[in-house]
Amino acid sequence: MPLIKPVKRTDTPDVTASDSLPIADLLSMLGSELPEVRQSALSGLVEYPEAAAVLCRQFESEQDAATRDMIAVVLSRMGGAQTVEGLLPLLRSDNATLRNSVIGILKELPAEVAPHMEALLDNPDSDVRILVVNVLESLRHPKVEDWLIAVISVDAHVNVVATALDLLREVGTDAALPALGGVTTRFPDEPFIAFAVNNALKQIQSAG
C-alpha cells in the first residue's frame, strides 16, 4: 500500500503578499484566528493611516504577544492624530503591560502628542496624569519644562507631583527653582516630596 501523506486542509490565505492587498482585505485578515495571518495583515496596514483606530482597538484586545508587539511597531510608524487619539483612552486600562506599551508608543510620537498635552495634564484621573508625565520624559519638546512647572505648582495629587519632580530633576533649569520652593508648602506632611524637592534643587543648582 502506498504511503500517502495526508494533506491538511486549511483556510489559511497566502500571507506573503499582503502589501498589495486593499485595506478591506487586510482588515478582514486582522480578524483571523491565526496570529500569523493577523501579523501579515499588519505589514500591509502600515500603509493605511486610516486603519489607526481599528489597530488601536486591536492593540487593546490582542492576546498574542508577538502580534501585539507588531501592532505597537506599526502604530509607532503610522503616527498621526488618529493613532494618538486611539491610544490615549488605553492609558486608563487596568492592564499595566498595555499601559506601558501605550506610553512607549506615545513617546515615539512627540509632535502628535504635544497638542494634547495640556488637556491630558488636566485629566480628572490622577493615574492618567501620572502616565502622561511619564510620556513627557522623552517628548523632547520645548514646553516640557513649562508643563512640569505647571504640574508641580497646581496639581493636587501627590503622586502626579512626585512623578513630575523626578523628571524635573533631570530636565529642570533655573526657571523651575521658584516653583520647586513652593511644593513642600503644598505637601507639608509628605517626606517623599521634601526629599524629591531637595534632590531636584541640588541637581539643578549643580548643573547651572
Add this chain to the structure above:
Amino acid sequence: MKQVLIIDDAATVRMYHRQILEEAGFGVDEAINGIEAIEKILSKKYELLVVDVNMPKMNGYAFLQEIRSKAEVYQAPAIMVSTEAEERDRQAALQAGANFYLVKPTKPGELSSAARLLTGSAS
C-alpha cells in the same frame, strides 16, 4: 547585612527608598526595570525585593510572575510599591507574587517596618 534589591524606573524613588533601607540597616542594590532585576538576582542572593508596578520593558507584575516561576531563583519576599491605591491593585500585586503592598509615596516608617518584618529582622 541583609541585601535588598530596589526595582523602580524613577531615580528619585530609588534614592529615597535606598536612604530609608540603608538607615534601617540593609544593604541596597538598584535596578531600573524587571529585566535588569532578573540579571541581578541570578547573580546575587537578595533577602528582599522592593518592586514598582509601572516600569518600561518589564513591569513589576511581569517581573514577579517571571521569578516566581523559576525554581533556580531564590524566592525572596517582595514588597510591591505603586501609585495605585485601590483594593483591586493590591489583589493584583499579591496574585502576581508580592507579599506586601505599599502605596506611594511611602513613609519611611512603613517601608522600614515592612522590610524588617518580611526579612525576619523585626526587633
